[in-house]
Amino acid sequence: MIKFLLMMSRHGKLRLAKWFDSYTERERQKILRDVATLVLAREPSWSNRVDYPGLPEGIGNGSGSGRLANTPSVVSLGAAPRARLVYKRYASLFIIACLDGACADAGMNELLAMDTIHQYVETLDRYFGNVCELDLIFNFPNAYYILDDMLTAGEFAESSREVVLRSVEASDRMAGQERDDKPRA
Template sequence: MIQFVILISRQGKVRLTKWYSPYSQKERSQIIRELNGLIISRAPKLCNFVEWRGFTVVYKRYASLYFCMCNDEEDNELETLTIIHHYVETLDRYFGSVCELDLIFNFHKAYFILDEILLAGAMQETSKRKTLRLIAAQEDLVETAKMESSSLSKVIAQATK
């Protein structure tokens, strides 16, 4: 089971976190600090797996971001690396060559994509096409709700005149 997902920039700024196990805010900050120093300082030619606190941290650098997932020691590291790659490919298809700024300004969409792929720390959806269809359907619902709320506020404004 995946314990948590963290996206860190090369400068050490956290861009996204998703926790699947209960940690206090203090523990979360400490974990981020520890992993930040551990992963960013590693040479590029070293293995993408790190033993840490009885867990295995699997990470992969794409452009200026490190995608890190922490899972139990008995879990398959290569499967976790595949999940990371799947998430990045889905982000790429959605944003069209995803970059750090896409995640900064559209973090809610990045979280939604992650939630469609992972559920409670386990792989839920393996089809990129189906994930993107679900995201498009969600966006349509949001647009419909916005249109309905704006038309409703127009009716209220006219009624109160």
């Protein structure tokens, strides 16, 4: 399961963040700092995945059931990583997906996450026509809408770019129609 998906510039500016688990604002800021430190400093020749043991458990995601809130968890040296970051760089943007450590070991592999990232970028590219960072800055609701159509609750839901694009274009037509229907003063 994907815990979150981030789009960051190579300078560490957050361009898009989609959280599939609940985290407090403090935890989100810690995650953003950690991810920027781990991913942005890596050499291009290195692997596109990195273990992320510092992921907070989040609120109500079921991963801390049976544990008291203030009791620290014990991590053994041979334990699976809490999370795994899979990322891909496109021009000046890094797209980073965080996989649950247990899911990564149980079959949700990094290649599927890389393919999900690539599908998302190809869909954005088709929608915007040669997408760039400015398209995401000024049209972020459309980027979120496309991501929501592709991923549901952290799982890959729709693999067809055409289906996603038709849905977004229908939404655009309805939004345009609503703007035209409003009385002008």
